[in-house]
Amino acid sequence: MSIPLPPLPSVPGDADWKPAGEEVVKVLSEEHRRITSLCGRLTDSDVDAVERARTAEVVIATVTRHLSAEEQYVYPAVAGTLEDGRSIADREIAEDREILLTLQSFSSTKPGDADFDRLATALCGQLQRHTEAATGELLPGLREIASEAELIRLGNRVQVAEEAAPTRPHPGTPATPPWNKVVDPAVAVVDKVLDVVTRRPTYPSDL
Structure with missing residues (x-):
């Protein structure tokens, strides 16, 4: 069985x-x-x-980019490929919304605030569940079905999408194609202007 890749350049x-x-x-x-x-x-x-405040900014940006790319390309591939893939993708999208809501609340705190440690712990727990679902179910399923070339092409699209993705949480934006592929890059432009103006760290290499 071949993985239903999103529209990509011909090969x-x-x-x-x-x-x-x-x-x-x-x-x-x-x-x-x-x-x-x-x-x-x-x-x-x-x-x-x-350093914890700077790390918080990097976590927020990194996770937001990561979820955007997965929603644009990985979940549609899962929905069209794996057994019960549609319900798996819907479950992950719902979990992503909860992560983005936590990120949104967390972004308004700083170390020393009453909610900073609580939200940091809650967020990391959500991300642990996200990782376990990916490593235990989604990614092994894709690797079993897709060819190496398909997996590489999908990996390329994920990396490109991340570079054009928002760096701040926007839980109200569309979570499925085609609209997330239009809205996320547009929202990202504003995010990145704010990042430059405020000199905000957004990559682990910034730490």
């Missing part, structure tokens, strides 16, 4: 041809490990307040 007819890039399973697995590491830093009370 050579050679069956042995393999595109450049990393397959989606590796891309997302590395991102999940990175997010888990950031959560460890975020919830570590031994990290000083300034």
Whole structure:
């Protein structure tokens, strides 16, 4: 069975041809490990307040980009490929909305606030569940069915989508194609202007 990829550029007819890039399973697995590491830093009370505040901004931006790309490309592939894929994708989209709502509340706090530690712990718990669902169900299912070339092409699309994704949570925006592919990049323009103006850190490399 072939994975129902979103519209992508045409490829050579050679069956042995393999595109450049990393397959989606590796891309997302590395991102999940990175997010888990950031959560460890975020919830570590031994990290000083300034660095925890900067880490919080990076977590918010990283997770927002990650969820946007998954909703644009990964969940549609899951819905069209895996057994009971539609209900799995719907479940993950609903969980994503809850994560975005937590991110939205968390973004208005800072270390020392009464809600900062509570929301940081709640957020990291939600992200742990998200990672477990991906590593235990979604990604193994895609790898079992899709070809290596398909997985690489999907990984490429996820990475491109992340670069054009919002860096702040917008839980009210569309969560499914085609509208999220239109709205997310448009919203991202405003987010990125604000990031530049405020010199906000948005990548782990900024820490």
